[in-house]
Amino acid sequence: MPEPxxxxxxxxxxxxGGVQALKGVDLTIRRGExxxxxxxxGAGKTTLIGATCGLVNPTGGSIEAFGLDTRKHxxxxxxxxxxxxxxxxxxxxxxVIRQVRYSRGMFGLKPDEARIExxxxxxxxWDKRDAAIRELSGGMKRRVMIAKALAHDPELLFLDEPTAGxxxxxxxDMWKQIDALRARGTTIILTTHYIEEAQEMADRVGVINKxxxxxxxxxxxxxxxxxxxxxxFTLESALADIPAPLAQYPxxxxxxxxxxxxxxxDGTGAGKREVADLAKLLVQQQIAFTGIETRESTxxxxxxxxxxxxxxVAA
Amino acid sequence: MSSYMNxxxxxxxxxxxxxxxxxxxxxxxxxxxxxxxxxxIVFGSAIGSRMAEVNGVPYGAFIxxxxxxxxxxxxxxxxxxFGIYMPKFTGAIYELLSAPxxxxxxxxxxxGAAALKSLIISAIILVTATLFVDYSIAHPVLALGYIVLVxxxxxxxGFLLGLWADGFEKLSIIPMLVLTPLTFxxxxxxxxxxxxxxxxxxxxxxxxxxxxxxxxxxxxxxSDVPIALAFGMTLAFVALCVATxxxxxxxxxxxxE
Numbered sequence: 268m269p270e271p272x273x274x275x276x277x278x279x280x281x282x283x284g285g286v287q288a289l290k291g292v293d294l295t296i297r298r299g300e301x302x303x304x305x306x307x308x309g310a311g312k313t314t315l316i317g318a319t320c321g322l323v324n325p326t327g328g329s330i331e332a333f334g335l336d337t338r339k340h341x342x343x344x345x346x347x348x349x350x351x352x353x354x355x356x357x358x359x360x361x362x363v364i365r366q367v368r369y370s371r372g373m374f375g376l377k378p379d380e381a382r383i384e385x386x387x388x389x390x391x392x393w394d395k396r397d398a399a400i401r402e403l404s405g406g407m408k409r410r411v412m413i414a415k416a417l418a419h420d421p422e423l424l425f426l427d428e429p430t431a432g433x434x435x436x437x438x439x440d441m442w443k444q445i446d447a448l449r450a451r452g453t454t455i456i457l458t459t460h461y462i463e464e465a466q467e468m469a470d471r472v473g474v475i476n477k478x479x480x481x482x483x484x485x486x487x488x489x490x491x492x493x494x495x496x497x498x499x500f501t502l503e504s505a506l507a508d509i510p511a512p513l514a515q516y517p518x519x520x521x522x523x524x525x526x527x528x529x530x531x532x533d534g535t536g537a538g539k540r541e542v543a544d545l546a547k548l549l550v551q552q553q554i555a556f557t558g559i560e561t562r563e564s565t566x567x568x569x570x571x572x573x574x575x576x577x578x579x580v581a582a
Numbered sequence: 583m584s585s586y587m588n589x590x591x592x593x594x595x596x597x598x599x600x601x602x603x604x605x606x607x608x609x610x611x612x613x614x615x616x617x618x619x620x621x622x623i624v625f626g627s628a629i630g631s632r633m634a635e636v637n638g639v640p641y642g643a644f645i646x647x648x649x650x651x652x653x654x655x656x657x658x659x660x661x662x663x664f665g666i667y668m669p670k671f672t673g674a675i676y677e678l679l680s681a682p683x684x685x686x687x688x689x690x691x692x693x694g695a696a697a698l699k700s701l702i703i704s705a706i707i708l709v710t711a712t713l714f715v716d717y718s719i720a721h722p723v724l725a726l727g728y729i730v731l732v733x734x735x736x737x738x739x740g741f742l743l744g745l746w747a748d749g750f751e752k753l754s755i756i757p758m759l760v761l762t763p764l765t766f767x768x769x770x771x772x773x774x775x776x777x778x779x780x781x782x783x784x785x786x787x788x789x790x791x792x793x794x795x796x797x798x799x800x801x802x803x804x805s806d807v808p809i810a811l812a813f814g815m816t817l818a819f820v821a822l823c824v825a826t827x828x829x830x831x832x833x834x835x836x837x838x839e
Contacts, residue, residue, distance in 0.1 A: 282839065320680040323839045342586065342682040350680045356673030358602070365601065372594025373681045415677070 272298040272333060272423055272454045273319065279327030280314050280478075288314040290478040291328065296423075301445065301455045303465035303486075305570055306475040312458040313353065315475070316425045320350045332423065346374055349421030353428045355408045357415065359401035363392055366400065367414045374419035386417050390444060406437040413444065424448065426457040430464060442468055462567035472566065474573055481573055486566070493569045496538025497562045498545070500527040503555040512552055516545055527556070538563070591683040595691025596698075599665050603699045611703060614653050618707045621649050622714035625771060636773050637804045642715030647797040648770030649711075650704060651732065655765055655790070657703050658733050659757050662696035662740030667747055670836075679838060685831035689741065689824070696737035697730070704729055717801065725800035731816050732793055738823035745827070745836050764790040769798075774806040789815060 273296040280289040288311045296302050306312050317323035319330055321341060330337040332344045357366055367383055387393045390410040395403060400411055409429070416424060426445070430438040438461075445455060445468055459465055465472050466486065473483040482489070505524035517531040529545060532538015542561055549556060603610055626642040633641035669675040678688065711717065719725050747753040768790030774782050785791050786807075796812025799805035805812070830837065 317839070320676075321838070322676055322679050324834050342588065342684070345680060346682040348680070350676065352673070352676050354673045356676060358598075358668075358672070358674060360605065361602070365598075369594055369598045370677060372597070373591045373677065373683060375588040375590045375682055377590070 270298055271295045273456075274331040275315075275319070275328070276330075277328035278315070278318060278325055278330065280311075280318060280323060281326045288478050289318070289325070289328075292475070292478070292480055294473060294480060294483065296454060296456060297471075298454055299449070299452060300470040301449055301457065301468050303469035303472045304456060304458045304475055305460065305462065305465055305472060305566070306458070307460060307574070310475045311478040312475060313427055314478075316350070316427050316456070316458065320348060320425060321345055346419065347422045349416035349419065349424040351409075351412050351416045351424070351426045351429060353431060355405070355412060357400060357412065360399055362397050363387070363400055363403070363411055363414070364396040366411065367418045370415040371418035376419050382420070383418065386414050389447065390414050390417075406433055406440075409433060409441075410444075417448075421453065423454045423456070426455060428458055428460070430459070430461065438464070462565060462570055466566045474570060476574055489566070489569060490564075491533045493564075493572070494533055495530060495564045496532035496542060497564070498529040498538075498542040499558075499560045500529075500546075500549065500556045501525065501558040501560075502527055503557055506554070510552060510554070513545070513548060516541060518545075588682050588684075588687050591681060592687035592690040592694075595678075595683070595688065596695045599692060599695030600698065602665075603661070603695070610699065611706060614657055614703050615706050615710055618649055618653050619710055619714070621645075621652075622711055625649075626711075626715040636776070637802075639802045639804055640716065643717035643802065644773075644798075645771055646708075646711055646715060646717045647801045648768075648794050650707060650729070651768075651790070651794045651797050652765045652770055653707055654700055654704055654729065654732050655736050655761055655793075656757060658696055658700040658736035659740035659743065659761060661699045662693055662737040663744035663747065663753055663757075665692045665696055666741055666744035667753055670744070671750075675837070685828050688831070689738070689827060693734065693737040693741050696740060697733040700733040700737065701730065704733070719801050720803040721800045725797070728797055728800050728813070728816075731813075731820070732797070735816055735820045735823065738820060738827065742823055742826055742830075745830055748836070761790075764788050765794075767791075769794045769806065789819070792816075 273294070275292055275294040278289050278292040279287070281287045292311070292315060294315075304312050304315070314323055318325045319332065319337065321337070333347060335344050337344045364383065364387065367386065368378065371383065372378065384393065387396055390413060392407065392410055392414055395407060400408060403411065413426075413429070429445070430441050433441065442464070445457070448455060457464070457468065469486050471484065472486050472489055474481045484492070502525050506520060506527065507524060509518050509520065516529060519528050519530075520526065521528050529542055532541060539561065542559070546559065622642075625645055629641075631642070635641065636644045669678060683691075743753065743756055767785065768788045769785065774785055774791075777785060792807055792812045792815045795805045795807045796809060796816065799809045799812070829835075
C-alpha cells in the first residue's frame with residue numbers, strides 16, 4: 268500500500284451551538300491518489316477539510332499530514348497543502364496575476380514568474396492575467412481560486428466542491444485539469460455531491476453522512492461489491508414462466524410476461540457479459556425479442572442505497 | 583519546528599495591503615487631507631488669527647499636533663480594521679488561516695501596512711498644513727518616533743476592532759462613538775489651562791489627552807503632561823493590543839470555528 272499522506276484518527280468537531288459535525292472520523296489518504304469524499308449537504312465534508320487545513324479547531328482526535336502532527340507542525344504542514352474553497356472568496360477588485368503572486372508569497376515561496384505563468388497557462392488564464400477578477404465569468408473565477416491554491420506547488424490539494432454551479436462543459440474541462448495535477452504527482456481530495464464526478468475522477472471514494480464515514484474503498488471495488496447491471500428484453504410474445512435453460516440467470520418477468528428483466532453482475536462489466544450471453548441464448552431458444560435496454564448502476568445508486576440503508580437501521 | 587518566521591509571507595501581506603491602498607489612492611488620500619485642510623482653514627487661519635497665543639505658541643501652530651493626531655488615530659484605526667475585516671467579510675480569510683503564517687506575520691503585514699498608510703497621509707497633511715499656518719517642529723526625531731509609535735498603536739487597535747467586528751456597523755461604531763469624541767475632548771483645540779473645573783480634571787482620564795500632549799511637546803516643547811508619561815502610556819497601549827491579538831490567534835476567537 269502506498270504511504271499515507273494524510274492520516275485522520277477519531278476526528279471530532281462539535282460547534283458552539285452543540286451541532287456535532289464530525290463524530291470520530293478515521294480516514295487515511297494515500298500519496299498520489301484522487302480521493303472523492305461524497306456526502307449530502309451538511310454531512311461534514313467541509314468541516315473535515317477545514318479541520319485539516321487550519322480553518323476549524325477540532326474538538327477531538329488527531330490529524331497527521333506527511334507524517335507530521337498538523338497542530339504541532341502547522342507551518343510545515345500548511346506550506347505543503349493547497350485549498351480551493353467552495354466559495355469564490357478573494358479580492359475581486361484585484362488583478363488575476365497579482366492575487367496568484369500574493370498566494371505564492373503568503374506560503375513563503377520566492378517570486379517565480381515562470382511558475383506563475385505555467386499555472387495560469389495550464390488553467391487557460393494567461394490571457395486574462397491583467398483582468399480584474401470581478402470581470403471574469405464564474406468558471407474563470409473558480410479557475411483563479413485553483414491557480415491561487417497551486418501557486419505554491421502543494422503536494423496535497425483539497426478541492427471543496429470544485430464544480431458546484433459550473434456548467435457541464437466547464438466541469439469536464441475542470442476534470443482534465445485535475446487529471447493533469449494527478450499526473451504531476453499531486454494528491455487530491457475532492458468533495459462533491461456530483462456522483463458522476465467521483466465516478467469519473469476518483470481512485471477511491473469515501474461516503475460521509477451526519478459526521479460519520481459510512482464507507483471507504485477503491486471506486487472499482489465499490490462498484491464490484493455493490494454495483495449491478497439491469498437489462499430489459501422486450502419480448503414479441505409473453506412468457507408464462509422463465510424457461511428452464513435460462514434459470515441459471517437472475518431473471519424475472521414483468522408486464523404480464525412481456526418483459527424479461529435481468530438484474531445481476533457486479534459493476535465491473537460481468538453483468539454486461541452475462542446479458543450478451545443471455546441474448547445469444549434467447550436466440551438459440553427461439554424466444555424472439557424486439558428490444559434490449561441495459562443500464563449499469565452508478566455510484567449514485569450505491570450512495571443513495573447506502574444512505575437509505577442507514578436510515579432504515581436507525582429507524 | 584513550527585517556530586521559524588515566514589518573512590516572505592509577512593511581506594506578501596504587507597505588499598498586498600499597500601497595493602490595495604494605492605489602487606484606491608485618490609479616495610484614501612484626498613478625503614483625510616481635505617478634511618484636515620478644512621480644519622486648518624477654519625480653526626488655523628480664520629479663527630486662529632483672532633485667538634490669543636496658548637502658552638506662548640500661536641493658536642494655528644498649537645492645533646497642528648492635535649489635528650495630526652486626529653487624522654492619525656482615525657486613519658490608523660480604519661485602515662487596519664478594514665484591512666482584516668474585508669477578508670473576513672468576503673471569506674478570503676480562508677487563505678490566511680490555511681497558510682503558514684502566524685500572528686507575527688499577520689500583524690506585521692496588516693498592521694504594518696495600515697501604519698504605513700497613516701504615515702503617508704500624515705506626511706501629506708503636515709506639508710499641506712504649511713499652506714495655512716506657520717509652525718515648526720522643536721524635536722523632529724522624537725516627533726517622527728512618536729508619530730510612528732501612535733500609528734502602530736492605533737493600527738493594532740484597528741486590527742483588534744476588525745477581528746472583533748462581525749458587521750460593518752460594529753466596524754464604525756467605536757471610531758464614531760468613542761475615538762472621535764475622545765480626540766475632540768483630548769485637547770486637540772485647547773490646553774487644559776483653558777478649561778474650568780471639573781473639566782480640567784476630567785480631561786486627564788482621557789487617554790487621547792496624553793497622546794495629543796505627547797505629540798504637542800515634540801512640536802512646540804510645551805505639554806500639559808510629562809512627556810515620559812505620554813510615551814509610557816502609548817507603549818503600554820501597544821503592549822496591551824499585541825497581547826490581545828496574540829491571544830486571539832492562539833484561541834482562534836472570531837477567526838476559526
